[in-house]
Amino acid sequence: MPTNAEIATILETLAELMELDEVNKFKFIAVQNAARRVAESNFSIESRAADGTLTEIPDIGKSIAAKIEEIVATGKLGELEEYFQKYPPSLVEIERVQGVGPRTARRVWEELGISTMAELEAAARDGSIAGLAGMGKKSAENILKGIRRLEARGNRLLLGEVLPVAEEILDILKQMPEARNVTCAGSARRMKETVKDVDIIATATDPEALTGAFSQLPLVEEVIGSGPTKCSIRTHTGLQIDLRVVPDALYGNLLQHFTGSKEHNVALRELAISKGMKVSEYGVEDTASGMVHECDMEDNVYQLLGLEYIAPELRENNGEIEAAATGSLPRLIEPGDLKGDLHLHSDWSDGHASIMEMALAAKKRGFKYIAVSDHTQSMGMVRGLTPERLEKQLEEIARVNDELDGFRVFASAEVDVRSDGVLDLPDESLARLDFVTVSIHSGFNQDKQQIMERMRVAMENPYVRAIGHPTGRLINRRDPYEVDMEAIIAMAARTGTALEINSHFQRLDLNDRHARAAQAAGAKLVINSDAHRPGHLDLLRYGIATARRGWIEPGTVLNTLSAAGMKNMLAKPKKGRAK
């Protein structure tokens, strides 16, 4: 029973080998598109195969549906196996080296018999790569560099690791007298959960002074390339940052272009063609008259195409262009919409600050309330709360509330649903709390049935208001538990249990796609920091960004309610309360 990810991987590999085999390029692009569609689907592709409704999914036609059905039935794909007879599977690996594409991969295999990374490296060193027609010493050097880079950081970097560095650089550049506009572009501007490198777009009175200063920053380890208007550097942490200084008149076009995503830009250009226009980084051209409109502001690009301005977080070609054309883009949630945080810890369990300190930090941010949600007893190593200690904590919360003016601390807990499917506090204790979040912190490797049973127990409990980090994934580090997201979302909507977007940049859980599906299904969300110290409240920006990428509107998110609104809601039993 293959997962969407497994099916997508098989299709991606097939597309790579088709490209290598030089089949009609539109054929492998079609397979690539289908692979992406499968990877990003919120529903089970396998069950759609069982229903025979695969072809209702965009980018999946008769032919690819048949391939998916074969993968579901047999776990493999005959066509791919045939390709593996023709080309060694490891050839796909060496294609991932920067500077090596399908053509080069095929040539080194055919002409030099190379199929593995080690062989490629050896050939680059001993001069046999440089000896190939059309290749030279530089090509070999670039391949070696590419291999080293691949080894150094196979994975993309986490947004939360990259963004602070990028912003530090932006601040420095902005303060330079030569700088006019300085903006982050690329996937970091779209707030994607992982990013490969950082693109900065700027305008300046003296471009060379700006790129020069950029290349001299203390965090630069290596200047990869430098010219009068462009400079690429690598930081000591291995992050590549490109600065492009562009003409004022084209700032809008170039910012739009380099913000991407690639898929968004492709779709935008297709739309332009249908309207008799042509979009590139050098302007929007009216094809008939040949007139080129240059845009110094990004929103002009969208305006010229008859579109509403599309927020960077939405630019993934997931329907945003269609929505912008009809004026039906969502009113995206913004930082100011959040009125409180419903999942954070204190020094009663593994937090590093007192309840009062956390409350004051939240108040300083302009919040109206927090819910102190410490771990419960089965989390022994973090001094999880027993029913007795919980009672004591309630007394302290009452004292803090007495002292604070215009701010409310709600009593809460992050209650474990244990491996045996039992909640870690009895209902009598849960009844004492204002807001209960339930999370899974053990038995990560249980099968889908067991995990889903734990989720059912949690959500059907009348006191449980939210599920914390619902999939348990740690980006690049730990896979999600065996959750059936479609079922969880349906259950959340039915029982009136909110699903959390945990804001820690390692989690971002729910992710953007799941959040969007949850909103569409009528489920409620909460966006929480899971802070363990006051400074962690800053993590909320990543949760809000994830929500925005998921098209989330304020009304979907419980903690956009005012303190009074929240109190009101909590005074009532939750919807769909189990009898």
Place this chain on the structure above:
DNA sequence: GCCGTTTTCGGCCCGACTGTTTTCAGTCG
């Protein structure tokens, strides 16, 4: 191989850079 507000055929995004060549293919964003 997919798709349809110029539909069931004939399209399918655009341009720059690199390294190598002397007019261009491959790769990248």
